[in-house]
Amino acid sequence: MIDLLDTCLSRVDAEYIEMRGHTRRVFSVVVKDGQVERIVKGLNRGACARALVDGSWGFSSTTIIDKRNLLSILTDARILARSSKPLKKRRVKMAPAEPHVDEYKTCMKKDPRNEDLESLVGEVLDADTEAHEYSEKVVSTTLNLSVVDDEIFFVNSEGARIKQRIVRCFGTARIIAKSKGNIASAYESTGRQGGLEIFKDTPLREAALKAASRAVRIAPKRVVPGGYYDVVLENKIVGLLAHEAIGHTAEADLVYTGSFLSNKVGKKVASETVTLVDDGLMPYGFGTMKYDDEGVPTQRTVIIDRGVVKGFMHSRETASQFGVTPTGNARAWSFEYDPIIRMRNTYIEPRDWTIDELIEDIKDGYILRGGGGGQADFNGEFMFAVQEAIRIKNGDLKESYRGATISGNAFEVLNNIKGVGRDFEMNIGICGKEQPNYVGIGGPSVKTKLLVGGR
Amino acid sequence: MIEIAESAVRSSKKLGVDEAEGFVQRQRVIEIVLERGEIQSERMKIRRGIGIRVIKDKRMGFAFASMLDQQTIQETCRDASKLASVSPRNPDWVSLPLPEKIPPAPEGLYDENLANLTLDEALNMVLEGYEAAKEADSRVSIDEGKLTVSSTEIAISNSHGINLYSEGTFISFYLICVAKEQGEASSFAYEYDVSRTLKDFSARRVGELAAKKALLSLGARRIKPFRGDVILSPEVASEILFAPLISNVNADNVQRGRSLWADKIGESVSARSLTVIDDGLLPYGLGSSPFDDEGVPSQKTVVIENGILKSFLYDTYTANKVNKKSTGNAARESYSSLPSISISNLLVSSGTKSLEEMISEVNEGIFVNRFSGNVSNESGEFSGVAKQAVYIKGGEIKFPLRETMISGNAFESLNRIVTIGRDRRATIMSVYTPPILVEGTTVVSQ
Known part of the structure; x- marks a missing residue:
């Protein structure tokens, strides 16, 4: 052909x-x-x-x-x-x-x-x-x-x-x-x-x-009582957050219209334990490709380096607007779509905490497990469903609850991160931004604070 | 096109299958995408393809291809037949649908002008909507939007003698606007129009209304959490009340134990004021067609009458399984998908009160224009952010609300319907509903 x-x-x-x-x-x-x-x-x-x-x-x-x-x-x-x-x-x-x-x-x-x-x-x-x-x-x-x-x-x-x-x-x-x-x-x-x-x-x-x-x-459990809590987010949910609530705000087309990260290059937006990457070359990554759909080689693009904004994801068009080099993020779902800026494999890098260490000094909080659907605005405001919430009392796991929603501003959540786990995991995702695409999302479990919504 | 579908049926039969079905689709689509307040892309797509379903000894196989030449069709038939042989036998399989008398096509499903709309005309419509929002107020800007115009022909043929052809057109346009004033940004205001014909369609109105909604949410405040009255706009009612309802009356879900209403036919499942009808023959209806995507005649099915559950919605397979007749609710996303049960047009019977009258009867409550959150269709639980919401006190709108969480359960809420409004609107889901006032919903302002 x-x-x-x-x-x-x-x-x-x-x-x-x-x-x-x-x-x-x-x-x-x-x-x-x-x-x-x-x-x-x-x-x-x-x-x-x-x-x-x-x-x-x-x-x-x-x-x-x-x-x-x-x-x-x-x-x-x-x-x-x-x-x-x-x-x-x-x-x-x-x-x-x-x-x-x-x-x-x-x-x-x-x-x-x-x-x-x-x-x-x-x-x-x-x-x-x-x-x-x-x-x-x-x-x-x-x-x-x-x-x-x-x-x-x-x-x-x-x-x-x-x-x-x-x-x-x-x-x-x-x-x-x-x-x-x-x-x-x-x-x-x-x-x-x-x-x-x-x-x-x-x-x-x-x-x-x-x-x-x-x-x-x-199934037999009650829905979690709502409130603002110390939480441990399981790695799957962290991947969702990295992609949905943070990643999109670093897509240059959205940055251009004034997403949360506009004018924040070189500024601190997260705790220094946080490094966030969009990687087009990750071996076996669900979103990996050698060239994007404009023929530009993909690369490992660091978005946030130890809490500080490094750069954004670009197509040839936005790279010209921003005066930078294209990063290989222009992707199209099929021959029926023009390429737009999309993530590839987006993750928060792991550190060395174990799950026990993440939990141990939480007096009253939850460990949240299992990602669900969710939405995020490009100002960082997000809301996701999680499948299970397990109560933490004085460092011990207690009763578990059925599903909940978590919400807040993703950058506040990143700033509140007190510990980053070692249990790094990549998952598959299908992301929708006018057109769908296959992406990898990942990260380790982290300890932070956010609003848990129940009924 | 029918000939192509027929030839697929013939080729499959030659491979020794018991039953075969060909579904051919041809489409012309124009899409104009607005992003960051500008035209981002405009696309013209020519698309065609075939889906072939075969059954051999109660085993089903399905294959599709985007090419319609004889060689590809024969390969696709072979693929389908091969998949049928590795598929486990399904003892519940009875038959593909048999031919029946098809009602005449309802009025207003195909618009010649829309089918022949040029790219320039489509671009101008987007511009009209865009300008209307801009002109409405200088504080308003457009975040995103999309115009989609499609013209679709389908042909269905099966080995029992069904040979049908139909054509339809569709246009939809939405805009998301935001208003900014002294550093404060309103929440994102969504407005849309959707129609089968150009008649009654107005991109300009979408622009005007989106701008108006954005302006209305400036100056938003917080409120103390409470449990009380919530008026759901047609879009929100569709999402949080009717999506779970639709899932619960889907015969497939019923038969698989995924419906809480499985044994509730003849029983009360909602407030008495609620009557819901699925009408596949509604003139100008978004989900109307003379026959469904298996070739079964479309019909009118009463789902809920005065709060009593009357019927589930069936396709041929689920109906055969329980010795009933299909209600003509088989739908396919495209040639590449198998049919599954879907509503056609879900009509919620109107009450008598205008939105203003509904508001005037609320002591303390909120009116929600948009919902962004999670709805579990199985359990009915919903929880998420009420967007574009306003606070009502003593029968009057007091002020717009900051992002506010609402949560509840759809099946409980259906029983807590206080008022169903008068003015029905078609939503993008093909649910035609007025605004609905529900009591006992939890409201938490962040």
Whole structure:
């Protein structure tokens, strides 16, 4: 496909133009309550063109790949760029980027293309059986296992020509338990970038059992009483916070509009125990890719270094606005979307506290476990659901409660961090910012203070 | 298009499957995205694809592809058939739907003008909304927004002789605005319009209302926590009351033990004033179509009548399982997904009182325009931030509120409905509801 893209691109004349071709093969199994709900194999293939004309972008995509249709999206993209130009105040300029000619492929032991995917069905069914057998209180289970195999071709009018093949294998488990008339649900996931060996290393059944045990534990419990408390946030929740409440405020397009971190480079925004990184090169990271969707090499980008703001995540467009080098954060979900600034693998770096040390001098507080959904505004205000809250009294774990919401300003939470754990863990995430994308989120458990909302 | 769907059914049958279904979709989509108060991207997408479902000895397989050439379709049929062979046998499987008489398409589902809308026209609509917000007041700025125009054709064919085609159009636009005054920023105000046709659609109105809402939340204050009356806007009522309700009447959830209403047919589940109907044939309805995404005729289903639970919503599989008829509620996100149960248009019967009258009857309470938080559809528990909320005392709006947490339980709240308002509005979820006054909700200002 890349040759066809190149040929079509060379036929048109423009200030800047790029094309991406994308083939996504998916295989997924969903099992609900012992029944295979669906087994799906799918193939999506398409191409897009993005043109820059006098500082205005235009974008067009198609699922029909032949010379005629590719030339027609190239034309559409330029027409769009031209006709939308009068409505745009800002003239886009792109920071220079070296045109790379290169190939990248996910490091895999078991390439899904050479494996019998159908045999994975049994694995999901077994995990489901184990979750149901965990307790009679488990009333419902939904397990999902997915293999997503992306081939992305990138060419631009500056001479870049990049082929990447990125394979992700992952699974999720949602378990619902019923007890004393209450229903509670718990969720766990597994997966990373890589081949099918992932399911040997971190099997779906482990995630399913972990979710089952939590759902059963919290179902009969009361909802946590609300208040402002000393808390230990489990590593999964820290990853969520790092991505959702902090990471987004360091995306240069949001910084530009006045997110919390605007004008804060070089300033202290967190306790000096906090170093926050967005890393595009992390081995096996769910959001890892060698080049972003503008053909810029990715890198390890330090956002907060020991409490102090170092820099932001950039595309070529924002790098030019800020007068810096692009960081390789321009990503697109598919050929149907233009690249925008997205995180890759975002995490808080671990330190050396054990969980016991994090808990020991908390007089009255909670340890919060299991992330849920949530929202955050770009001023740092956030609200997340957590699945379980366990009371801490004078350094000892006491009774556990069902779900809660935590809220506050993420930077206040970072400033309040008194201890950073050693139990570093990366998890998978699918982040939505007008378009979805696969990201890695992670961190260690931390000790801080925040508002726990109950009923 | 029907021919493509039919050919997939034929190819599958040749592979020895018992039943086969082809779902072909063709779409043209324009998206214009506003970010940071500017047009960020404009996209034109041409999209097409096929989803093939086959059943062999009560085992199901499904495969999809974005290409419609004969070779790809045959490969996709082979994939589906192969997946069916490795799928465990499902003893509950009865059959794909059989052909039935399809009602005429309700009025207002397809608008030629919308299907042929040019990019320039779409850009101008966004500009209209944008200018309206800007002109409303100099303190207002636009944070983000999006216009989506789509025109979709679908064809369904199955081995029992269903061969159907339909087309539809859709337009939606939203804006999020913020007002700033002397260093104080209002909370983010959300406003939208959504329609099947250009008639009655106005991007300008979205801009005006979003600006007005943003201005109304300037000067926000805190209040002491209390438990009391909360008026939910149509959007908030959809999210925190009706999303759990929809989940509870979904026959699949009922059959899997995920519904607290599984054995409550004929019993009271809400205040007597509540009547809820799923109407797939509503003219101009956001979720209307002559037939559902399995080819079953759309219909009107009374879900709750005067507080009494009347019916669940079924697709063919869940209906067959309990010897009932499908209510025509099978829906697919696109050709790449299997059908699952969804509402068509959920209509909440209106009361008689205007929003002003509802407010005048509240002694102490709040009116919530927007909700950002978590709702558990299974348990009904909700908890989150009430945005764009105002404080009501002695029947009058006193002042806007700082971000305030509200929490409660949807199923309890459905029983605590005091008043259902008069003015019904279509929400983006295809729930048509007036504002609703609920008592006994916990309100905590941060």
